[in-house]
Structures are given as structure tokens and as C-alpha cells.
Amino acid sequence: MIIAVDGPAASGKGTIARALARHFNLPHLDTGLLYRAVAHTVRRLELDPTKEADAVAACDFDELTLADPGLRDDEVGQMASVVSAHPLVRAALLARQKRFAHQPGGAVLDGRDIGTVIAPDADAKLFVKATAPVRARRRHNELLSRGKAITYEQVLADIRDRDARDSHRSTAPLAQAADAAPLDTSNLSIEAAVERAISLVEGQARGKRGVA
Numbered sequence: 001m002i003i004a005v006d007g008p009a010a011s012g013k014g015t016i017a018r019a020l021a022r023h024f025n026l027p028h029l030d031t032g033l034l035y036r037a038v039a040h041t042v043r044r045l046e047l048d049p050t051k052e053a054d055a056v057a058a059c060d061f062d063e064l065t066l067a068d069p070g071l072r073d074d075e076v077g078q079m080a081s082v083v084s085a086h087p088l089v090r091a092a093l094l095a096r097q098k099r100f101a102h103q104p105g106g107a108v109l110d111g112r113d114i115g116t117v118i119a120p121d122a123d124a125k126l127f128v129k130a131t132a133p134v135r136a137r138r139r140h141n142e143l144l145s146r147g148k149a150i151t152y153e154q155v156l157a158d159i160r161d162r163d164a165r166d167s168h169r170s171t172a173p174l175a176q177a178a179d180a181a182p183l184d185t186s187n188l189s190i191e192a193a194v195e196r197a198i199s200l201v202e203g204q205a206r207g208k209r210g211v212a
Contacts, residue, residue, distance in 0.1 A: 001026065001106040002121070003201055004114035007128035008174060009077070009162050010135035012185040012193055016128055017110035019194040020201060024108070029100045031111035031118070032080065034093050036071040037061045039079035055083040059092040074143060074150075074158075081162045084112075087171035094118070112166055115177035124204040125180035126197055132159050134186045 003020055007013040014030055021028035039049060041061045047054035070076065083089050094117075101107055101119040109118060115125035130138075136156035143150055166174040176182065181200040185193045 001123045001205060002101050002119050003106070003108040004101075004119050004122040004125045004177070004180070005108065005110040005128060005197075006112055006114050006116070006126070006174070006176070006180065007110075008112070008135065008166065009081075009159060010139040011128045011130045012138075012190070013110045013126075013128040015190060016126070016183070016185075016194055016197045017108050020197060021108040023198055024201075026106055026108050027100070027103070028108045029097070029110075031093075031097055031109055031114065033066055033071055034096065035080040035084040035089070036076050037065045037068075038083050038089060038093075039076050040065060040068060040071055042083060043076065043079060049079045049082045052086040052088055055086050056088045056092060058083070059089060074139075074148065078158060078162070081165050085165055085169040085171075090171050112174040113172035115180050116175055117172045120177070123208050124201040125177050126183050126200060127176040127180040128183045128185060128193075128197075130184060130186040132156065132163065135159055 001024060003026070005013045005017040005020070018028055038055060038058045038061065041058035042049045042055060045058065047058060049055055097109065097118045101109055111118070115122055133156065136152060136159045139159065140152045140155040143155065181204060183193065183197060183200065188196065
């Protein structure tokens, strides 16, 4: 079974995807980590993330990079949004994501174009969302817990800038697949959101199998 989980930054899609992977005993890929790895490599090599050639050169990163805790740095996250807008970067990482999605037994992937580009044939698709202020508050609390000195207003501005870049890029923009089930986590606890996600996935899977 292939499960596609899409949504904007800090919507809760990663937490939900990991929970779905545990529940259905499937491997999980946070595709955002691939773009963060590119961004991290760009920064390490002192390249320009706005230049497509520089970003493409950074796509040939070592697999060990995916385990680097520095990928979770907020600056890397912002830079990942920039490099992910380059069509050639997305093309360079496309095959890797498709292979993961279509491995024997299936997988859970979360990102921004899983249900529309990476696995349009997924057995279940979710589009996880929340209001910008709610997502900014979540991200702000996360950054504060990691000792980052940043204001809520800065985080909210970053969230809105990132949404604009992700939604308006020319290649594979953030969009809800026509057959994806929406899941708004704005007013849900983590437990409630996960429970709802499992229910939606099971319902979609039954529908694909033609079971009432």
C-alpha cells in the first residue's frame, strides 16, 4: 500500500506520516529531507541556492547526509524551499522518490507533491493543512525549545513566504490532489489528528479494493 501525505510546512504531515508508517508497518520517507540535504550541501560548499546550476550540483550528496542533525536547522529549511523550486533539482530527486514509493509492499511518503507527482497512483492520499498562525505557533515553540532566539512574527513571516514559494513554483507546486482527503489539524491534538488520518487511509484503501 502506498500512502501519500502532502501539506505545507508545520501542518503536522511529518508526524502523521510517521504514525501511519508505524500503524501500517510500512517504510517512511520524509521527502523534505532530500531537499534539506541539497540545501545543506549548498551551504557547506558555499554555493548559491538561487542558482539552479549550483543547486543541481549539490544533488549528488552522500546518503549519510540524510542522518545529519543539521538538516533540521531552520536556515536549512528556508534554503530547502529555495532549492526545491528549481525544476532540475526536482528532476534529479524524482527517480529516488519514485523508487521508494513503489518498493515491494508499499511505503508512506510525505512532502508537497507526493500525491500529484511522485505517487499519483497511491492507494491513499491525505492533504494535511492548518492555518498559518497555528503553524507558525507550532514552529515557534519548536525553535524556542531548541534554544533559537526568534520572534513569533518572524516565524509567521517565514511560513507565509515559504507557502508562497511552494505554491507558486513552476514545477510541482504544492497542491491538493483531486482525490486526496483533506485533514485540517488546526484544532486537533496530535492523537486526534493521527486517529483521523488512520480512519481516512483505511476508508480510501477499502474504496480502492472495492469493499463497502
